Amino acid sequence: MSQQLKLKQEVAKAALAYIDDGMILGVGTGSTVNCLIELLPQVNLKGAVASSQVTQDKLEALGIEVMDLNYVGELDLYIDGADEVNPNLQLIKGGGGALTREKIVAAASKQFICLVDESKWVTQLGREFPVPIEVLPQARSYVARQLVKMGGEPVYREDFITDYGNVILDTYNLDITSASEFEARLNNIVGVVCNGIFAANQADKLLIAKSTGVETLQR
Numbered sequence: 001m002s003q004q005l006k007l008k009q010e011v012a013k014a015a016l017a018y019i020d021d022g023m024i025l026g027v028g029t030g031s032t033v034n035c036l037i038e039l040l041p042q043v044n045l046k047g048a049v050a051s052s053q054v055t056q057d058k059l060e061a062l063g064i065e066v067m068d069l070n071y072v073g074e075l076d077l078y079i080d081g082a083d084e085v086n087p088n089l090q091l092i093k094g095g096g097g098a099l100t101r102e103k104i105v106a107a108a109s110k111q112f113i114c115l116v117d118e119s120k121w122v123t124q125l126g127r128e129f130p131v132p133i134e135v136l137p138q139a140r141s142y143v144a145r146q147l148v149k150m151g152g153e154p155v156y157r158e159d160f161i162t163d164y165g166n167v168i169l170d171t172y173n174l175d176i177t178s179a180s181e182f183e184a185r186l187n188n189i190v191g192v193v194c195n196g197i198f199a200a201n202q203a204d205k206l207l208i209a210k211s212t213g214v215e216t217l218q219r
C-alpha cells in the first residue's frame with residue numbers, strides 16, 4: 001500500500017470521531033472520502049446527502065440511504081477532501097469534477113470538515129494545482145477568453161462532462177493572493193456555473209494526515 005493511501009485511511013479514521021449516530025451526513029467525493037465511505041457502516045447514520053453520483057453509488061452499495069438535499073434542510077456536518085488547502089483553510093476542489101454539487105452541500109451544512117494528507121498543504125492556492133471551473137458548454141470559448149484576460153491558462157478537460165452536463169476548464173497560472181476576491185471574480189463571468197475555489201465555503205476544521213500523525217486545525 002502506498003504511503004499516501006495510508007495517510008488517507010488514517011485521516012478518514014480520525015474523521016469518524018465527528019460523526020454522530022442518527023446524523024444525516026453530507027458526504028464529499030474523491031479518493032480520501034472513499035476511505036471514509038468504507039468506514040461508514042461502523043456508524044448508525046440516518047442517511048446521507050451525496051456530493052456526486054459516484055459517491056451516491058458507493059453509499060447505496062453499502063445500504064446507506066441517500067437523501068435529496070431539498071428535503072433534508074440544513075445538514076449538521078459535511079465531510080470532504082480537497083486538492084489544495086491554505087493556512088486560512090480555503091481550498092481548491094474539483095479535481096474529480098464534482099465541485100458544484102460539493103459547494104452546494106458545503107453551503108447547506110453547519111460545519112465543513114476537510115480531510116487531506118500533507119501533500120495538499122500550500123501557502124497560496126493555484127500555484128501548482130489548476131482551478132477547475134465548471135462552465136455551460138455553449139460558453140466554453142467565451143469564458144476561456146475571459147480567463148486568459150485575467151492571466152490564466154485554461155485547459156479544457158476533454159472527455160469529461162459533469163453531473164450537471166457541463167464542461168470543466170482547469171485553469172493554471174491564476175495569481176490568487178485573495179481567494180475570496182478571486183472566487184467572486186470567477187463567479188462573475190457569464191457562463192461560469194461554479195469555480196473550485198472554496199473561500200466563501202471554506203473548511204471550518206481541517207484534519208491533516210502527516211507521517212507523524214493526524215493534526216487538527218480549526219478556523
Ligand SMILES: O=C[C@H](O)[C@H](O)[C@H](O)COP(=O)(O)O
Pocket residue numbers: 028029030031032033080081082083092093094095096097098099102
Ligand atoms: O471533485 C473532486 C473533489 O473536489 C475532491 O474532493 C478533490 O478532488 C480531492 O480528491 P482526493 O481526495 O481524491 O485527492
